[in-house]
Structures are given as C-alpha cells and as structure tokens.
Amino acid sequence: xxxxxxxxxxxxxxxxxxxxxxxxxxxxxxxxxxxxxxxxxxxxxxxxxxxxxxxxxxxxxxxxxxxxxxxxxxxxxxxxxxxxxxxxxxxxxxxxxxxxxxxxxxxxxxxxxxxxxxxxxxxxxxxxxxxxxxxxxxxxxxxxxxxxxxxxxxxxxxxxxxxxxxxxxxxxxxxxxxxxxxxxxxxxxxxxxxxxxxxxxxxxxxxxxxxxxxxxxxxxxxxxxxxxxxxxxxxxxxxxxxxxxxxxxxxxxxxxxxxxxxxxxxxxxxxxx
Numbered sequence: 001x002x003x004x005x006x007x008x009x010x011x012x013x014x015x016x017x018x019x020x021x022x023x024x025x026x027x028x029x030x031x032x033x034x035x036x037x038x039x040x041x042x043x044x045x046x047x048x049x050x051x052x053x054x055x056x057x058x059x060x061x062x063x064x065x066x067x068x069x070x071x072x073x074x075x076x077x078x079x080x081x082x083x084x085x086x087x088x089x090x091x092x093x094x095x096x097x098x099x100x101x102x103x104x105x106x107x108x109x110x111x112x113x114x115x116x117x118x119x120x121x122x123x124x125x126x127x128x129x130x131x132x133x134x135x136x137x138x139x140x141x142x143x144x145x146x147x148x149x150x151x152x153x154x155x156x157x158x159x160x161x162x163x164x165x166x167x168x169x170x171x172x173x174x175x176x177x178x179x180x181x182x183x184x185x186x187x188x189x190x191x192x193x194x195x196x197x198x199x200x201x202x203x204x205x206x207x208x209x210x211x212x213x214x215x216x217x218x219x220x221x222x223x224x225x226x227x228x229x230x231x232x233x234x235x236x237x238x239x240x241x242x243x244x245x246x247x248x249x250x251x252x253x254x255x256x257x258x259x260x261x262x263x264x265x266x267x268x269x270x271x272x273x
Contacts, residue, residue: 010213017216017263021223024178024261030229034186034238037136037169040065041129045141045153045175047073047089048205051096052217053173054139056198056236057188058100066133067097068106068126070153071115088207096204115149119156127160137169142183142239143253146176146262158250161243170246172239178220178261183239183249190225190234216263 034057042058042065044050050058050067058065073089074082090107097105108125110118130138140157141150157170164170171186172179190198198221202214218234225232241249 013213014216014219017219020178020263021220024181025223025227027181027227028229029181029184029187029227031185031187031237034171034188034240036061036063038063039133039136041133041135041138042067043126043138043140043153043157044069045071045147045150047093047096048202048208048212049141049150049175051198051201051204052214053141053175054188054236054238055100055201056190056194056221056234058102059194059197059201060188065100065102066104066106066129067093067102068108068129069093070108070110070119070126070156071112071149072107072109074112085207092205092207096201099201099204112149115152119152123156123160126156127163130160130163134165135168137171138164139171139173141175142172142177142179143250144177144179144183144258144261145174146258150175155250158247161247164243166243168243170241170243172241174220174237176263177258178263179237179239180257180261184237186238186240187224187228187232188236188238189228189232190221190236192233195221195234220263 040063042050042054044067047069072086073093074086093105093107097103106125106129108119108122110122138157140154143151143154145151145154154172157164172183195218199218205212208214221234221236224237225234228235239249
C-alpha cells in the first residue's frame with residue numbers, strides 16, 4: 001500500500017516542487033562565484049548530503065578537503081537492518097570520496113536515534129580536527145534544512161565556535177530545504193557536462209535507489225542556473241559567511257520560518273505516509 005501511494009503521489013509532489021521553485025526563485029540573482037580556499041572541511045550529516053548540496057563544486061575543485069560525517073547514516077531508508085545499513089553507507093562514503101578525489105574521510109558515528117545525547121560525547125573528535133587543521137573554510141548544511149539532524153549538525157559546529165580560526169569562512173549549502181533568497185550570496189555554476197557528471201554521482205548510492213528522488217535536486221540545480229543574472233545551465237547556491245556572521249545568523253534563526261522553504265521529496269513522503 002505504501003509503495004502504491006508513493007507512486008500515485010510522485011507526480012503531485014513534483015508539481016508542488018516546481019511551483020515552489022518558481023515562487024522562490026522568480027527573479028534574477030546577482031551572485032558571486034564561490035571562491036576557492038586551500039584547506040576545507042565539509043561537515044556532512046548523512047552520506048549523499050555532500051553530493052546533493054555541493055557535488056558539482058567538489059568535482060571542479062582542486063583544493064584540499066576533509067569529509068566529516070556526523071551520523072552513522074544508519075537511519076537511511078534501505079533494504080537492510082540498521083547495522084548493515086551503517087556498513088553499506090560507509091562504503092558509499094568512501095566510494096564517493098574517491099570519485100571526488102578527497103583523500104581523507106572522518107566518521108563521528110553518532111547514532112541517528114540518539115543524536116543530541118551522543119553528539120555531546122563524540123564532538124571532541126570534530127573539535128580536535130578543527131583545532132589541528134586550522135581550516136580556511138568549513139561547509140555545513142543550512143540551518144533552514146527540514147531534517148532536524150541536519151540542523152543539529154550545524155548546531156554542533158556552533159557549539160565549538162571558539163575553536164574555529166578567526167580567518168575561517170563558514171559556508172551553508174542546501175539539502176532538504178531551500179535557503180531564503182536574501183541569504184544566498186554565492187554560487188557554483190555548471191555547464192551541461194558538469195551537470196551530467198554530478199547526476200552520475202547519485203549512482204554511487206545504490207542503497208537509496210528506491211527511496212530517494214534525487215531528480216528533484218537536479219531540477220533545483222537547473223532552475224538555480226536559469227535565474228542567475230548571467231545565466232548558467234545549472235547551479236548550486238551557498239551562503240558564505242565570516243565566523244561572526246555565522247554566529248549571528250544561527251542565534252537569530254526562527255524555526256517558524258522553516259516550512260515556507262521546504263521542498264517535497266519522495267523519500268520524505270515515504271517516511272510519513
């Protein structure tokens with residue numbers, strides 16, 4: 001029954017998303033191409049979030065990156081039990097890192113059903129990475145994201161604000177929600193070739209084949225490119241902030257604003273039906 005309902009509603013969900021995309025991105029954006037920095041940390045809640053939010057940017061970049069996954073990704077919908085899902089998702093993380101030419105991957109391994117409590121116990125590892133590496137930039141999911149663990153992961157970064165170097169930039173990327181247009185200040189452009197390369201990255205996550213509608217993110221990328229002032233085949237959007245600006249944005253955020261930026265997703269539907 002669940003599968004049948006999901007198939008029936010897949011079309012209406014797509015139409016809803018198309019309407020939301022046009023509503024929120026209905027004017028030309030004058031943005032800066034996101035600049036490259038030498039040493040980068042990409043803080044990722046779940047395996048595949050890095051690809052959804054910034055896969056094209058990572059494909060293009062030649063700088064140094066560390067991928068750090070906050071959860072064990074065991075809560076992802078798959079055909080396996082929790083423990084086997086954790087193992088499969090870990091293998092997927094290593095494969096995508098290799099494809100993106102990222103040499104170092106770290107797993108905090110926080111359980112999804114006990115994130116807040118366990119993150120407190122395991123955040124020391126992340127803190128030490130930040131202190132030792134002295135990053136020029138840290139990427140993290142937008143605090144407008146629909147998924148509570150995504151927001152909590154970015155909140156975890158805020159909790160160690162004093163350990164982040166003063167020169168370090170904090171960059172929000174989008175996953176399960178759009179960002180408000182007044183937050184977006186930079187982008188990574190895609191030509192058709194790069195767009196297709198990013199699309200191919202989704203094939204690195206076979207555990208999500210039947211549960212994740214990656215095509216909505218491709219549609220978003222296409223629309224984002226079209227509304228750029230100079231135009232582009234597709235694009236990824238970012239919010240690039242100083243350390244102090246990051247702190248101010250996080251402290252002024254209201255969760256009451258989240259629903260208006262939420263996209264529909266086949267996976268989200270399957271979790272709630």
